[in-house]
Amino acid sequence: MKIHTQAVHAGDRRKPTGAVPVTTPIYAASSFFYDTTDELDRVIGMEQAGYSYARYDNPTAAALEELVTALEGGHGALACASGMTAVQMAVETALTDRRASIVAADALYGASTKLLLNVLEPRGVEVRFVDICNLDALSAAVSHAKPGCILMETISNPLLRVGEIDKIAEIARAAGAALVVDNTFATPLIVRPLDLGASFSVHSLTKYLAGHGDVLGGAVVTDAAHFDALRTLARIVGPVLGPFESYLSMRGIKTFPLRMERQCANACRVASWLGSHPRVERVHFPADPAHPDAPAIRRLFAAGLYGAMVSFEIRDAGRPEIFRFLDRLQLVVRATSLGDVHSMILYPAMSSHRDLAPKHRERVGIRDNLVRLSVGIEAVEDIIADIEQAFA
Ligand SMILES: *Cc1c(COP(=O)(O)O)cnc(C)c1O
Numbered sequence: 001m002k003i004h005t006q007a008v009h010a011g012d013r014r015k016p017t018g019a020v021p022v023t024t025p026i027y028a029a030s031s032f033f034y035d036t037t038d039e040l041d042r043v044i045g046m047e048q049a050g051y052s053y054a055r056y057d058n059p060t061a062a063a064l065e066e067l068v069t070a071l072e073g074g075h076g077a078l079a080c081a082s083g084m085t086a087v088q089m090a091v092e093t094a095l096t097d098r099r100a101s102i103v104a105a106d107a108l109y110g111a112s113t114k115l116l117l118n119v120l121e122p123r124g125v126e127v128r129f130v131d132i133c134n135l136d137a138l139s140a141a142v143s144h145a146k147p148g149c150i151l152m153e154t155i156s157n158p159l160l161r162v163g164e165i166d167k168i169a170e171i172a173r174a175a176g177a178a179l180v181v182d183n184t185f186a187t188p189l190i191v192r193p194l195d196l197g198a199s200f201s202v203h204s205l206t207k208y209l210a211g212h213g214d215v216l217g218g219a220v221v222t223d224a225a226h227f228d229a230l231r232t233l234a235r236i237v238g239p240v241l242g243p244f245e246s247y248l249s250m251r252g253i254k255t256f257p258l259r260m261e262r263q264c265a266n267a268c269r270v271a272s273w274l275g276s277h278p279r280v281e282r283v284h285f286p287a288d289p290a291h292p293d294a295p296a297i298r299r300l301f302a303a304g305l306y307g308a309m310v311s312f313e314i315r316d317a318g319r320p321e322i323f324r325f326l327d328r329l330q331l332v333v334r335a336t337s338l339g340d341v342h343s344m345i346l347y348p349a350m351s352s353h354r355d356l357a358p359k360h361r362e363r364v365g366i367r368d369n370l371v372r373l374s375v376g377i378e379a380v381e382d383i384i385a386d387i388e389q390a391f392a
Contacts, residue, residue, distance in 0.1 A: 024063040026247045030054040055238035060246040065219070067253055068209070071188040072201045074221035078234050079241035079249070083204025084111050086218030087182060089239055090200040091120070091149055093222070093230045094178035098148025100125045103141050105132035105163065107156035107364065109182065110352040116151075132156075132163040133293055139171055147177045154186035154193065158311045158348045158372040159365050160284050162293040165300060169197025178226065184208070184339075189260045190305045199226055205241075207339030208308075210252035211259055217241045217249050259341060259377055263308035266383065267375040271310045273384050279391045281369065284311040308375045309338065311348075314391075317369040322347055326371070328390035331382060338374035343383050346372045 001009075013033050032051040034040045043050035051057055065077040080086040087109075091102065104116055106129040116127045130141040132152045142150070150172045152163055165181060172179040180200040181193035187208045193201040203209055205217035218241070222230055234240065241249070271285035286297045287306040297306070314325060326334050332343040336351055346352070349368050353361055358368065375383065 024060055024247065024250060026243045027059045028243050029058075054243075055240060056235050058240065058243050058246070060243040060250075061241050064241070064246045064250045064253075067250055068203070068205075068219045068221055071253070072183070072194055072221040073188075073192050074194050074201065075224040076227040076231070077219055077221040078230055078239075079205075079246055080218035080220065080239045081241055081245075082216050083109075083184060083202070083206055083218035084115065085239040086202045086204070086220045087112050087151075087180075088115060088119075089230065089234065089237075090180045090202045090220045090222070091115070091151060093220075093226055093233055094149035094180055094200060095125070096229045096233070098176070098178065099146055101128075101145050101147040102126065102149045102151055103128050103130055103138070103145050103147040103177075104150070105152040105156065106130060107132075107159060107161060108151070108153060109157055109184075110355070112151070112153075112182065132168065133161050133296075135164065135167055135171070138168065142171055142175045142177070146175065149180055150177050151180045151182070153182040153184070154191050155286065155307050155309065157185065157352060158284075158309075158346075158370065160185075160286055160291075160307070160309055160311060162286060162291075162296050162300070164296045165191065165193050165198060166196040172199075173197065185307055185309055186301075187256070187260055189257055190264075190302050190307060191300055194221065194223060196300070199223055205249045205252075206337060208260055208263075209256055209339075210249045211256055211339060211341060212248075212252050213337065213340040213342070215245050215248040215252070217245050260308065261305070262377045263339075263375050264305045266377070266380040267308040267310050268306065269380045270373070270375055270383055270387075271312075274310065274312050274387075277391070279315055280312050281315040282313040310373045310375060311370055312373070313367060313369045314371065315369070319349065319368055322349075322369065322371060325390050328392075329386055330389070331378065331386040332373070332390075338372075340374070341377045343376035343378060343386075344374040346374075348372055 031053050042048035043052045061079045064079050069077040121127045128145045169179050178199040181198045183201045184204045184207050201221045203219045274280045275283045332345050353366050
C-alpha cells in the first residue's frame with residue numbers, strides 16, 4: 001500500500017482487545033463501521049442498538065447521557081451543545097402534538113425569556129408570563145391559555161424564588177401540558193423535578209454539573225412518554241454535544257456532589273455573614289426562614305441544602321458604588337456564568353436584566369443595588385474576607 005493510503009487507514013477500526021477503559025474515551029468519529037452492511041442497515045433502521053452517525057449519537061455523549069439520566073431519575077437524556085439548546089429542545093418536544101401555547105415563569109434566565117419572545121412568539125406560539133410562586137395566578141393563566149407547555153426554573157434568577165414543582169406539575173397534568181423545569185441552579189442533589197411530576201428537567205451543564213468553567217453544554221432529561229419524540233427531533237436537527245465537551249462534562253460531574261455540598265455550606269455561611277453586615281440592606285437566600293417561599297423550600301429541598309447562589313442588596317448603592325465594589329474584589333471573579341469551583345459575582349442590572357428599563361427592573365424586584373454571588377469551593381473565610389475588604 002502507498003503511504004497516502006496507509007496515512008488514511010493504518011491503525012484505525014481496531015477490534016476491542018477485551019480490556020475495557022475504566023473511564024469513557026473521547027470518540028471523535030463522525031461515523032461508525034460494522035463487519036457487514038446488513039448490520040449497518042439494521043442500526044440505521046433502528047432495529048438494532050448501535051452507533052452509525054455522530055448527529056444521531058456518539059459513545060462519549062451516550063455515556064454522559066446515561067450519567068445525567070441516573071442523577072435526575074429519568075428515562076433518558078439528550079446532551080446538547082449548550083444549556084439554551086437544551087431549553088429549546090425540551091420546549092419544542094413538549095409542544096409536539098400539543099397546543100402551541102406556553103405559560104412561563106416571569107422570572108427566567110434572560111436568554112430563555114428571549115427564546116420565548118424573540119423566537120417562538122413570532123412563529124405563532126402564544127406566550128404568557130406568570131408568577132410561578134402564585135398557584136392561583138398560575139391556574140388562572142393555564143385555564144385561559146390552555147398551554148402545551150409550562151416552563152419554570154427550580155430556583156429563579158436572581159431573586160432565588162422557589163415554586164412548588166409538585167403542585168405545578170398537577171396543574172400541568174390536569175391541563176394536558178408538559179412541565180419543563182430548568183434545574184440548573186438547584187441541581188439533582190437538591191431537587192429532582194421528574195420525581196415531582198415534571199416531564200423534563202433541563203440543565204446548563206456549563207454551570208454546577210461540569211463546574212470548572214471550561215466547557216459549554218446542556219442536557220435534557222425526560223420521562224418515557226417524551227423520550228422518543230426528543231430523540232427523533234434531535235436526530236433531525238443535531239443539537240448534540242461534541243465528544244470532547246461530553247468527556248469534560250462527565251469528568252466534572254464525578255465530583256459534582258462533593259463540590260455542591262461544599263458550595264452550599266459555604267453559601268450558608270456567606271449569607272448569614274452578609275445578613276448581619278451593616279453595608280448590606282437585604283440578602284436573598286433560600287435558607288432564610290423569612291424567605292417568601294420558605295414552606296416550599298422546606299418541603300421540596302434536600303435537607304440542609306439551599307443552593308449556592310446568594311443575592312444581596314448593598315445599602316445606598318447605585319451603579320457607580322456597585323462597580324467600585326466589584327472592581328475591588330481580589331478573589332471573587334467578576335464574570336458571567338455561575339456554579340464554578342471559584343466564586344463569581346455578577347451585577348444583574350448590567351447583565352441578565354440589562355435590557356429591562358430601570359423602572360421595570362424595580363417592579364420585578366431587581367433593584368440597582370443588587371448583586372448575585374455564586375459561591376465556590378474556596379475556604380469560606382477567604383471568600384468573606386474578600387467581600388469585607390471590597391466593602392471597605
Ligand atoms: C446559564 C443558564 C442557561 C443557559 O445555559 P448555556 O449553557 O449558557 O447555554 C439556562 N438556564 C439557566 C438557569 C442558566 O443559568
